[in-house]
Amino acid sequence: xxxxxxxxxxxxxxxxxxxxxxxxxxxxxxxxxxxxxxxxxxxxxxxxxxxxxxxxxxxxxxxxxxxxxxxxxxxxxxxxxxxxxxxxxxxxxxxxxxxxxxxxxxxxxxxxxxxxxxxxxxxxxxxxxxxxxxxxxxxxxxxxxxxxxxxxxxxxxxxxxxxxxxxxxxxxxxxxxxxxxxxxxxxxxxxxxxxxxxxxxxxxxxxxxxxxxxxxxxxxxxxxxxxxxxxxxxxxxxxxxxxxxxxxxxxxxxxxxxxxxxxxxxxxxxxxxxxxxxxxxxxxxxxxxxxxxxxxxxxxxxxxxxxxxxxxxxxxxxxxxxxxxxxxxxxxxxxxxxxxxxxxxxxxxxxxxxxxxxxxxxxxxxxxxxxxxxxxxxxxxxxxxxxxxxxxxxxxxxxxxxxxxxxxxxxxxxxxxxxxxxxxxxxxxxxxxxxxxxxxxxxxxxxxxxxxxxxxxxxxxxxxxxxxxxxxxxxxxxxxxxxxxxxxxxxxxxxxxxxxxxxxxxxxxxxxxxxxxxxxxxxxxxxxxxxxxxxxxxxxxxxxxxxxxxxxxxxxxxxxxxxxxxxxxxxxxxxxxxxxxxxx
Ligand code: ADP
Ligand code: MG
Numbered sequence: 001x002x003x004x005x006x007x008x009x010x011x012x013x014x015x016x017x018x019x020x021x022x023x024x025x026x027x028x029x030x031x032x033x034x035x036x037x038x039x040x041x042x043x044x045x046x047x048x049x050x051x052x053x054x055x056x057x058x059x060x061x062x063x064x065x066x067x068x069x070x071x072x073x074x075x076x077x078x079x080x081x082x083x084x085x086x087x088x089x090x091x092x093x094x095x096x097x098x099x100x101x102x103x104x105x106x107x108x109x110x111x112x113x114x115x116x117x118x119x120x121x122x123x124x125x126x127x128x129x130x131x132x133x134x135x136x137x138x139x140x141x142x143x144x145x146x147x148x149x150x151x152x153x154x155x156x157x158x159x160x161x162x163x164x165x166x167x168x169x170x171x172x173x174x175x176x177x178x179x180x181x182x183x184x185x186x187x188x189x190x191x192x193x194x195x196x197x198x199x200x201x202x203x204x205x206x207x208x209x210x211x212x213x214x215x216x217x218x219x220x221x222x223x224x225x226x227x228x229x230x231x232x233x234x235x236x237x238x239x240x241x242x243x244x245x246x247x248x249x250x251x252x253x254x255x256x257x258x259x260x261x262x263x264x265x266x267x268x269x270x271x272x273x274x275x276x277x278x279x280x281x282x283x284x285x286x287x288x289x290x291x292x293x294x295x296x297x298x299x300x301x302x303x304x305x306x307x308x309x310x311x312x313x314x315x316x317x318x319x320x321x322x323x324x325x326x327x328x329x330x331x332x333x334x335x336x337x338x339x340x341x342x343x344x345x346x347x348x349x350x351x352x353x354x355x356x357x358x359x360x361x362x363x364x365x366x367x368x369x370x371x372x373x374x375x376x377x378x379x380x381x382x383x384x385x386x387x388x389x390x391x392x393x394x395x396x397x398x399x400x401x402x403x404x405x406x407x408x409x410x411x412x413x414x415x416x417x418x419x420x421x422x423x424x425x426x427x428x429x430x431x432x433x434x435x436x437x438x439x440x441x442x443x444x445x446x447x448x449x450x451x452x453x454x455x456x457x458x459x460x461x462x463x464x465x466x467x468x469x470x471x472x473x474x475x476x477x478x479x480x481x482x483x484x485x486x487x488x489x490x491x492x493x494x495x496x497x498x499x500x501x502x503x504x505x506x507x508x509x510x511x512x513x514x515x516x517x518x519x520x521x522x523x524x525x526x527x528x529x530x531x532x533x534x535x536x537x538x539x540x541x542x543x544x545x546x547x548x549x550x551x552x553x554x555x556x557x558x559x560x561x562x563x564x565x566x567x568x569x570x571x572x573x574x575x576x577x578x579x580x581x582x583x584x
Contacts, residue, residue, distance in 0.1 A: 002026060005142070008135050009135035019040070038052055050534045055150055071172055078268075081097065095122055095125070099538070169229035170229075177227060191275030195273070196252070197255050216411060242376050244397050256390075283543050287321035331550050401419065402416075444504045
């Protein structure tokens with residue numbers, strides 16, 4: 001490759017394409033390490049070229065116990081990608097996606113299930129002077145920086161073995177804990193000593209300093225779980241049903257709920273949330289006025305609208321706060337959610353509550369909305385869907401909650417008994433609904449997702465906020481459990497996979513199409529999405545993929561029948577993407 005490069009000095013930039021192919025990694029001698037230029041770069045301002053480095057098993061040298069299960073491989077790959085990004089450090093032409101606080105299955109690094117060999121994939125901004133090839137800089141990059149990363153980041157011998165083992169064991173324990181939840185009848189577990197608050201609103205690392213109060217479980221909810229590596233851990237087990245988190249403003253309610261939101265993912269050692277986990281089918285809901293809704297049955301929450309539209313088959317290009325939240329709830333259950341999280345801070349009040357006085361002032365005939373408080377019990381009883389609510393401003397939920405947690409100066413206590421007493425004094429309101437109706441399944445029309453321009457669908461992410469999918473701009477600002485911006489790219493690739501493989505075919509329901517997607521991701525992991533395109537991405541959950549699809553403005557659907565329970569008996573893939581212990 002060195003010679004080839006030397007010959008390209010000063011040549012037109014486009015001739016970099018001639019290097020596309022697989023080369024022996026410079027300086028690797030007989031070790032079998034390779035460098036692959038996967039895709040060239042059209043010009044110096046185009047998106048960077050894609051490259052891959054492969055380190056064969058003998059050279060990588062990882063002991064089998066570090067890669068013997070899908071979970072361990074994901075953890076090992078996560079560690080290596082982080083390390084590689086660290087080693088690349090100041091080299092701005094190398095774009096290595098190391099990931100953040102969550103340990104996700106990523107496009108950037110894979111460990112072979114067969115022998116523990118390692119592949120690292122990254123972006124490579126090919127050096128140019130104007131529109132000419134800068135071969136000297138390219139040589140430094142490809143023949144020096146890249147080999148250095150391979151030897152310093154992708155080989156067992158050059159890594160901190162203790163840190164690596166801790167990383168893998170931490171992830172394995174998180175997965176084991178999450179897998180244990182259904183058997184224990186829990187929706188979430190937060191270990192004593194967990195650190196939940198973050199550095200700041202824009203810093204996902206743990207808060208530090210004197211003021212940080214580590215989590216301590218209330219007596220009545222303390223449970224002990226045996227983990228493969230950490231042994232017995234004690235913490236708060238939150239049971240299935242309706243749970244309420246109350247307490248004064250600024251006492252840590254939202255912070256606890258956010259820990260449950262992100263508890264679907266595994267976290268790196270030192271994060272503070274390693275043992276704060278929730279069920280993989282946990283979905284955070286919020287109001288999102290302005291969003292589009294396509295043919296969702298929202299009549300559980302919204303009756304006779306002033307414009308006379310049919311709320312059992314409701315579409316709008318501009319939902320209100322309450323209708324958007326109602327639609328998001330029904331869509332989540334349609335996609336297979338088993339636990340719903342709602343925070344008063346971001347919820348539509350009129351969808352959550354309607355107290356006695358308002359009931360007497362505004363007759364039911366005039367109020368299209370039925371508040372969640374009247375169907376939340378049925379959601380659990382009839383559909384097996386639990387709810388965790390943060391609600392400091394209204395006591396209406398005390399009556400319907402199975403348990404009530406109070407946050408007081410960041411410390412939770414179990415106030416269920418007292419809440420029962422308070423609730424035994426009638427509030428004077430009457431129930432407005434008897435049950436939560438069966439969820440209507442919808443069949444997405446593939447032509448509404450396909451790209452008009454033939455060839456590859458454009459997939460671009462803008463931070464965690466937006467996805468460009470073909471001609472569609474999908475607003476994801478209110479989809480709060482997206483782990484990082486690369487996962488937005490992963491969502492785009494997952495949508496493309498569902499269309500290309502014909503999972504969305506105009507006859508399958510959305511839930512069925514998502515089941516097929518999950519099966520692919522279960523089998524092939526990140527490779528399934530890499531087959532769509534070599535790109536930096538993190539594997540998404542079905543719920544975020546569904547959320548994006550539901551927000552495509554051109555989406556068209558037909559309606560299948562309704563079924564109870566909502567999911568077609570499908571098993572939502574574990575969020576940890578490890579492939580173990582899916583729970584239905
Ligand atoms: P609430 O929802 O009850 O109003 P928040 O969860 O928003 O309260 O928390 C208020 C503030 O307290 C935030 O700045 C948060 O980072 C901080 N905080 C939350 N939990 C803790 C804790 N355990 N230790 C220290 N600070 C915390
Ligand atoms: Mg709050």
